[in-house]
Amino acid sequence: MERKLAKLEQIAFEFNVSTKLLIRRDLELSRANEKLQKFDEIKSNFISVVAHQLRTPLSGIKWTLSMLINGDMGVLNDTQKTFLMKSYESNARMIALVNDMLIADGIQSEKVHYVSTYLNIIDLMDSVFFEMSSQALKRNISIRYKNKFENLPQVYVDPVTIRAVLQNLLENAIKYIIDNGVIEIDVKKENNYLVISIADNGIGIPKDQHKDIFLKFFRASNAIKQQTDGSGLGLYIAKNIVEKNGGTIWFDSILGKGSTFYFTIPLSENHLKDDDSWTNSTKSEGGEYVESTSSHSRV
Ligand code: ADP
Numbered sequence: 670m671e672r673k674l675a676k677l678e679q680i681a682f683e684f685n686v687s688t689k690l691l692i693r694r695d696l697e698l699s700r701a702n703e704k705l706q707k708f709d710e711i712k713s714n715f716i717s718v719v720a721h722q723l724r725t726p727l728s729g730i731k732w733t734l735s736m737l738i739n740g741d742m743g744v745l746n747d748t749q750k751t752f753l754m755k756s757y758e759s760n761a762r763m764i765a766l767v768n769d770m771l772i773a774d775g776i777q778s779e780k781v782h783y784v785s786t787y788l789n790i791i792d793l794m795d796s797v798f799f800e801m802s803s804q805a806l807k808r809n810i811s812i813r814y815k816n817k818f819e820n821l822p823q824v825y826v827d828p829v830t831i832r833a834v835l836q837n838l839l840e841n842a843i844k845y846i847i848d849n850g851v852i853e854i855d856v857k858k859e860n861n862y863l864v865i866s867i868a869d870n871g872i873g874i875p876k877d878q879h880k881d882i883f884l885k886f887f888r889a890s891n892a893i894k895q896q897t898d899g900s901g902l903g904l905y906i907a908k909n910i911v912e913k914n915g916g917t918i919w920f921d922s923i924l925g926k927g928s929t930f931y932f933t934i935p936l937s938e939n940h941l942k943d944d945d946s947w948t949n950s951t952k953s954e955g956g957e958y959v960e961s962t963s964s965h966s967r968v
Contacts, residue, residue: 845871
């Protein structure tokens with residue numbers, strides 16, 4: 670009996686010691702977690718300050734270059750124009766990168782605001798495709814709709830962010846087509862959603878890298894070889910935006926043959942995620958999207 674009692678006391682003692690140890694570990698972990706959160710906040714602030722500081726001079730360079738190119742400061746010869754055009758394009762890429770960094774940071778720290786509204790997706794698509802048509806034309810790429818899409822029901826989404834998704838997918842399709850490509854856009858109604866697809870006959874994505882394609886900063890090996898220009902942020906941003914708008918995004922791709930990116934958007938506000946970052950509205954004035962109403966490629 671005495672031995673059993675001693676044993677029990679021993680167990681109780683060890684239990685007590687373990688409990689104290691656990692409490693201490695828990696405290697240490699909480700402190701480490703707090704520190705990590707602080708570091709994350711500092712990193713986020715750092716990105717935000719640097720990106721904002723870069724935006725102003727980059728925009729200044731953009732406007733100066735475009736004035737020069739347009740001949741506002743005197744007529745230029747062709748060689749001068751070509752050099753300036755190259756600088757203009759490099760500057761535009763930097764602006765796009767800075768914007769993507771700001772948006773990705775906004776997504777991570779949940780600073781992106783969405784304002785949903787009823788709209789006709791074809792109107793939005795038309796305006797995005799019109800904007801990108803000269804880019805496509807330059808590369809001899811034709812963009813076409815698969816159907817006429819008459820009588821499509823309205824969707825309930827944030828036009829500013831969905832516009833950014835369309836821009837990103839179309840930009841990628843143009844970027845990853847080598848020559849003489851075709852981009853085909855389709856829209857279908859499935860249950861309470863519209864499914865939008867953008868198909869290209871570009872370089873495709875290696876099968877073993879499909880799983881990583883929506884990860885932040887990920888670029889497939891063939892894309893890196895083919896196109897040095899790219900941050901790997903566009904699809905990470907697109908996935909977050911589509912999901913916040915109540916949809917999903919995915920793709921099919923065959924290496925060397927092409928890729929099709931699909932995303933869904935809800936037809937009714939019932940399908941919106943119950944999320945604090947949403948402001949439901951029937952106005953169609955667009956939403957605030959991090960610091961600007963721009964997307965992937967504009968300041
Ligand atoms: P990036 O700036 O590199 O284009 P994204 O996040 O938009 O970044 O895309 C991530 C990666 O997904 C790309 O680097 C590329 O490997 C692949 N990818 C995206 N769209 C396409 C496409 N239409 N065709 C082939 N590869 C694509």
